[in-house]
Amino acid sequence: xxxxRIGIGLVCLAAxxxxxxxxxxxxxxxxxVVFAGNSITEAGLYANNIWLYYLTRFxxxxxxxxxxxxxGDVSAxxxxxxxxxxxxxxxxxxxxxxxxxxxxxxxxGDTARTQAVIEEAxxxxxxxxxxxxxxxxxxxxxxxxxxxxxxxxxxVANDRNLFKGKSIAMERIAGFQxxxxxxxxxxxxxxxxxMQAINERGQExxxxxxxxxxxxxxxxxxxxxxxxxxxxxxxxxxxRPVADVALDAGQARVTRQENASVRNLAVTDGGxxxxxxxxxxxxxxxxxxxxxxxxxTQRDALHVVPFMDEFNSERLAVAGLAEGRYAxxxxxxxxxxxxxxxxxxxxxxxxxxxxxxxxxxxRLLVLNRLHAEMEQKYRNYFWVNYNFLQEKGLxxxxxxxxxxxxxxxxDTNGWLNxxxxxxxxxxxxxxxKALDREMARIRKQLYRLNKPVTHRITITRKAN
Numbered sequence: 001x002x003x004x005r006i007g008i009g010l011v012c013l014a015a016x017x018x019x020x021x022x023x024x025x026x027x028x029x030x031x032x033v034v035f036a037g038n039s040i041t042e043a044g045l046y047a048n049n050i051w052l053y054y055l056t057r058f059x060x061x062x063x064x065x066x067x068x069x070x071x072g073d074v075s076a077x078x079x080x081x082x083x084x085x086x087x088x089x090x091x092x093x094x095x096x097x098x099x100x101x102x103x104x105x106x107x108x109g110d111t112a113r114t115q116a117v118i119e120e121a122x123x124x125x126x127x128x129x130x131x132x133x134x135x136x137x138x139x140x141x142x143x144x145x146x147x148x149x150x151x152x153x154x155x156v157a158n159d160r161n162l163f164k165g166k167s168i169a170m171e172r173i174a175g176f177q178x179x180x181x182x183x184x185x186x187x188x189x190x191x192x193x194x195m196q197a198i199n200e201r202g203q204e205x206x207x208x209x210x211x212x213x214x215x216x217x218x219x220x221x222x223x224x225x226x227x228x229x230x231x232x233x234x235x236x237x238x239x240r241p242v243a244d245v246a247l248d249a250g251q252a253r254v255t256r257q258e259n260a261s262v263r264n265l266a267v268t269d270g271g272x273x274x275x276x277x278x279x280x281x282x283x284x285x286x287x288x289x290x291x292x293x294x295x296x297t298q299r300d301a302l303h304v305v306p307f308m309d310e311f312n313s314e315r316l317a318v319a320g321l322a323e324g325r326y327a328x329x330x331x332x333x334x335x336x337x338x339x340x341x342x343x344x345x346x347x348x349x350x351x352x353x354x355x356x357x358x359x360x361x362x363r364l365l366v367l368n369r370l371h372a373e374m375e376q377k378y379r380n381y382f383w384v385n386y387n388f389l390q391e392k393g394l395x396x397x398x399x400x401x402x403x404x405x406x407x408x409x410x411d412t413n414g415w416l417n418x419x420x421x422x423x424x425x426x427x428x429x430x431x432x433k434a435l436d437r438e439m440a441r442i443r444k445q446l447y448r449l450n451k452p453v454t455h456r457i458t459i460t461r462k463a464n
Contacts, residue, residue: 023187023234023235023236024145024187024188024189024234024235025143025187025235025236026235026236026237027054027061027063027093027235028061028063028092029060029061029062029063030062030063030092031063031064031092031093032063032064032066032089032090032091032092032093033063033064033065033066033091033092033093033094033095034066034068034086034089034091034093034094034095035047035065035066035067035068035069035095035097036068036069036078036082036086036094036095036096036097037068037069037073037078037095037096037097037098037147038069038070038071038072038073038074038097038098038100038101039069039070039071039072039073039100039218040069040097040100040149040150040218040219041067041068041069041097042067042069042070042071042376042379043069043218043224043290043291044067044069044372044375044376045221045224045225045290045291046219046224046225046227046228046231047065047067048065048368048369048372049224049225049227049228049298050065050228050231050232051063051065051368052283052284052364052365052368053228053232053237053283053311055281055364055368055446055447055450056242056280056281056282056283056284056361056364056450057237057240057242057280057281057283058280059279059280059281059447059450059451059452062447064443066089066091066375067372067375067376067378067379068085068086068089069379070085070379070382070383070386070387071383072101072387073098073101074098074101074102074124074125074128075098075102075125075126075127075128075129075132076124076127076128076131077128077386078096078098078128078132079128079131079132079135080386081382081386082132082135084396085382085386087139087142091142092141092142092143093142093143093144093145094136094139094142094143094144094145095145095146095147095189096132096136096144096145096146096147097146097147097148097149097191098125098129098149098173099125099148099149099170099173099174099177099192100149100150100152100170100217102121102124102125102128102169102173103118103121103122103125103152103166103167103169103170103173104117104121104163104166104169105161105163105166106163107121107163108163108164108165108166109163111164114164114165115165117165117169118165118168118169118172121169121173122169122172122173122176125173126173126176129176129177129180130180133180133184136184137184143186143187144181144184144186144187145181145186145187145188145189146177146178146180146181146186146187146188146189147177147188147189147190147191147231148173148174148177148178148188148189148190148191148192148193149170149173149174149191149192150191150192150195150212150219150223150227151167151170151191151192151193151195151196151199151212152166152167152170152212152216152217153167153196153199153210153211153212153213153216154166154167154216155167155199155200155203156199156203156207156208156209156210156212156216157203157207157208158208158214158216160214160215160216161215161216161217162216167196170192171192171193174190174192174193178190187234189230189231189234190230191227191230191231194230195211195212195219195223195226195227195230198211198226198304198305199211199212202304211223211226211301211304213291213293213294213296214293214294215293215294218291218294219291219294219296220289220290220291220294220295220296220297220300221286221288221289221290221291221294221296221297221298221300221301222296222297222298222299222300222301222304223296223301224290224291224298225298225301225305225307226301226304226305229301229305229307229310229311232311233310237311238310238311239310240259240311241258241259241280241313241314241315242259242278242279242280242281242282242283242312242313242314242349242350243258243259243260243276243278243279243280243314243315243349244256244257244258244259244260244313244314244315245257245258245260245262245276245315245316245317246315246316246317246318246319246346247262247265247272247274247317247318247319248318248319248320249267249271249272249318249319249320249321250319250320250321251320252265252267252272253265255319256317259278259279259280260276260277260278260279261276261277261279262274262275262276263275263277263454270460270461271321271326271458271459271460271461272318272458272459273456273457273458273459274456274457275454275455275456275457276330276454276455276456276457277452277453277454277455278314278357278452279452280452281357281358281360281361281364281450281452282312282314282349282350282355282357282358282361283307283311283312283350283361284353284358284361284362284364284365285298285299285302285312286298286365287299308348308350308351312348312350313348313350314348314349314350314357315346315347315348315349316328316343316346316347316349316457317343317344317345317346317347318343318344318459319343319344320344321340321343321344321459321461322340322461323339323340324339324340324461324462324464325337325338325339325340325461325462326338326339326340326343326459326460326461326462327458327459327460327462328343328347328457328458328459329457329458329459329460330349330355330356330357330455330456330457330458331355331356331455331456332456333354333355333356334354335349335352335354335355336352337462343459356455357452357453357455360449360452360453363449364446364449364450367442367445367446367449368446370442371439371442371443371446374435374438374439374442375439376422377422377425377426377435378422378426380419380422380423380426381419381422381423381425381426381427383415383419384406384416384419384420384423385423387415388406388409388413388416389402389405389406392405398427398428398429402427403424403427406420406423407420
């Protein structure tokens with residue numbers, strides 16, 4: 001379902017965030033950050049959005065973000081692969097999230113057993129998580145962040161996957177996650193309650209509205225951007241501008257240049273021009289749906305959270321211009337027309353995809369996606385190992401015997417069949433090394449291309 005503009009009550013959303021988030025520090029230069037979770041994490045979107053924000057906003061603060069998600073996982077399965085899949089990546093920061101699968105699905109078909117299903121699901125999930133906590137308490141160097149699941153949207157009006165009571169189990173799982181984080185002085189980010197608040201507010205106007213997805217379970221591209229927004233807000237990064245420049249044309253002077261540098265200001269009767277170097281790049285908004293059977297794009301998220309105001313503001317304000325309309329250009333590209341009063345109030349350069357700095361950021365988006373697609377091969381390799389080979393006694397056995405076992409079952413196991421090609425790539429040492437080299441090359445390219453460059457901005461009065 002495409003998301004039209006909904007008045008979501010941002011004051012309510014802010015209240016949820018202040019109650020449910022335990023502050024987490026921004027990532028530091030050189031940090032290796034692993035996101036551990038289920039299929040929502042494995043999709044790679046929210047973690048890549050977070051990394052892309054750091055790529056564009058902090059060009060001299062390189063970090064590496066790892067996808068540690070496996071579809072279908074519950075807390076006990078994350079525990080089982082904690083050492084061989086997650087800690088082996090030598091993370092400085094580990095983000096642990098679960099709950100969607102832990103809270104169960106078709107078990108809710110018998111309404112007489114709903115309460116029993118909830119109790120069993122919560123107890124089982126907590127037992128696995130308690131062992132994760134015990135293990136991570138013995139990792140004093142590791143900075144641990146616990147993150148609740150995005151919500152199961154039990155209230156959206158559609159006829160798919162309605163498991164009444166599941167959302168109660170998810171609330172309780174989020175509760176013990178938050179308690180454990182507070183007890184251990186770990187960070188905590190709540191996705192569940194703020195996102196469900198968005199859903200419920202939107203559904204007051206449109207019962208079929210959801211920031212999750214038509215299956216009630218998997219957020220689309222919009223939902224993943226909301227997830228990244230909530231995470232970055234918990235890190236205290238809201239309000240940091242891409243750049244903020246203010247000029248006074250009447251006095252031919254710069255009155256503000258935050259995270260930016262203005263040089264060679266020239267004012268004429270017909271307007272002005274100057275050299276502009278921002279300290280960051282704008283965050284490029286993806287316009288392609290990235291989740292199967294979910295038509296949401298990132299742009300849909302802009303209607304329900306103030307991402308542009310809080311995380312993507314590249315403001316240019318010019319006071320003192322004579323009344324009239326002006327053409328604004330940058331780097332030889334026409335951006336827009338604006339009146340003198342509109343320019344005095346300020347325009348957001350990050351809203352114009354044709355701007356050269358935005359096009360530069362879009363190249364980062366494309367490379368970031370390419371890196372994620374390559375990393376997905378590893379996620380499929382680990383899925384095959386933990387969800388098939390382990391029960392055969394062949395965990396991480398990259399022999400031909402393991403491959404032959406997979407081939408013998410692939411025709412009757414659709415998930416295995418879909419992932420066996422990527423498994424084959426990663427299990428073979430030579431192709432795995434080639435994949436690693438290409439991913440390293442892309443990371444190096446990302447941090448070479450993310451440096452802002454100087455552009456000439458022109459503001460020219462238009463003839464009546």
